[in-house]
Amino acid sequence: MTGIDPETRIPDPIELDRAEEERLRAVAGLTPVRASGGEYAGFEQVGIPDRPPQTEREREVYTLDEGEMLVNMGPQHPSTHGVMRLVVKVRGEIIVDIDPVLGYLHRGIEKLCENATYTTVLTYVDPMDYLSTMHNEHAPAIAFEKLYGVKAPPRAEYIRALVVELNRIFSHGLMMGFLALDMGGITPILYAFINRDEIVDMLSAISGQRMLFNFFRVGGVNFDTNDEFLSRLGTWRGNVMKNIEMNERMITENEIFRARTIDMGTLTGQQAISLGVTGPNLRACGVPFDVRKAKPYSIYHELEFDVITQQGGDSYARYLQRIAEIKQSIHLIDQIIDKMPHGSVQAQVPGIIRPRPGRAYGAVESPRGLYSVYSISDGGPNPYRFRMRDPSFISLQALPKLMPGRLVADTMAVMASLDPVMGGVDK
């Protein structure tokens, strides 16, 4: 056996682990393992540091009375709309309290955006609320255009409005399907996906991608309309009402569906405003607030439409509100196509934008509510601060207020009617 020089031997991985552990223990303020000169203690004895002290709210949720138990719904539950965990305190099947635990899908998108140039920010926001990608791009585009002082050409604004309304239709359509799916109806979701596929194929014809379209640019859009897009749009427009009504017939008048949604998860207008709920969920409570009307952006001041509201404020009203908005969007699309001007679709903008120091706010009406972006520039090529207000996150706040006293079965049904998307909640 050839001798190995003991001085140059490769360090034992376990030795390395021990060194690392010593360092960690020193950081955590624990006594070193071998301080007493004893044998190596091993990892088991290191222990997990204590939880941070509970807040008052946590103490309220996690203290169990006689006959209560905690059920973890998620993060791998079949119907939490992505990865969310709901800690549900139940007494039998009756919900006593709910604690939504978020963050399982956190990707740090705001921070990523602060390290990206203004042009590339529009690609990072795509996977946030993955059912309303066009809206995700629209709000930062508006904010950056204000910041840089550039205006998109009129044709670009019309194309923006067109794709955004198409996106709203499929997002609302999917909500119909998911609401039924969470009550055990398996067919509406598939009909909704057929409708969605038609729209998504159309949008991929214009943008080149199927889900994360990456279509908006600062000062315009990426491509002009093309023949495939327009022919698909024509075909879709021909049978969209039939498709929507086919799906609607299965749900709207269904006795079981009505029994499970009417008077379920009722929000009053006052409650919704104080929680900050916006969008269809707010309008379903009878509050006529729509960013497209209240603070018109893009070309919405040129289009004719009314703010639709419902009176109930319950799950059923929220569902009806979505149906009404789908029909309204189709009406808007007709107007947009009628009025669309000719011209360029992209303003003259350099590759790397360096806006003057300042701040700008861009807000759009996304399918889930007021989606807005607040951006601060320090004169550099990337935003100094980039903050997004996601409506799903705020709608979700209403859930612990709505659920106590209801049954476990209603959790998912009410949550589906609020239509949160976890990609947006966790950012």
Add this chain to the structure above:
Amino acid sequence: MDLELLLGVGRFLLATTLLLLLTVPTAFIIIQIELKVIASMNLRLGPNRIGPSGMFQSTIHGFKVLAKEDTVPDQADRGTFTLAPWMVYMAAAMSMLVIPFAPGAIAADFNIGIVYFFAVLGLSVVGLLVAGWASYNKYSLLGGLRAAAQMVSYEIPLTLSIVGAVVLAGTLNFSELIIWQLDHGWLLMWQPVGLGIFYVSSLAEVNRTPFDMVEADSELVAGPFTEYSGMRFGFFFFAEYVALFIMSGILVSLFFGGWLAPWPFPAQLEGFGGTLYGIFWFFLKTYIFVFIAVWLRATLPRVRVDQLMSMAWKVLLPLALVNLFVTAIAVVVFDL
């Protein structure tokens, strides 16, 4: 004397073996129907790779389940955990004993066949409750308790709904009941209310949509079956579809004339040909009701557990009692 006894035992063993063997293809066929029918109702293709137009998809699923690892949770109560699928499956298989497939093709032609049927079918709830308890899982526990509440409540209107028919026909024997229908017309015409109650309750009893509370996948993951894997899960799955077949078969026997053809000229035939003729009509009618159950699953959402309960106790039970009362009075007054 001894020979007769031996023959009887032999016949019984043969019949039970055949019935146990019948459960397997029955489950496969119904799962395949469900896959294909729901797919076409959803405007999908459904399975289309294995066999002609995907015919053997469910069979392959069945064998796949056999090959899967069978895990038991650490904290589970091993004994009862293992026993539960067996209990559910046996309840379904045992109730097949009294199903009248055709004249001469009944495994056990008791004079109390109807009572036996409801007694045995109700046993499956014990299995579900045990499964829910033994799994050491909160979803399973909730599912098991739901199963107990639901099946115990629906057993009552289910049983009461056919008492009217029994009073009319004056027998608790399935084949005599069918012969009565040969003479007097199908019970569908005599007991329409009973039929309605029976159909709704039977859907609840076999946990089919819209009453599939027990394994409500969007609420309780898979209810009492959450922790089961491999063939133990397969047994639950099989039992569910076999129970659907049995319920449809019993519905056909009680209200749609069982093995009788839908027209009076030859409603039934004699001899071996008659048995085949009866089996044909029985299976045809049964699978029509299986199809309707699948159709309902593709169409309807699920009711909530409290709505389910209030329906059983506030609607179906009083209705069943009124139906029984009216039938009994009619039998006395018109001397039927």
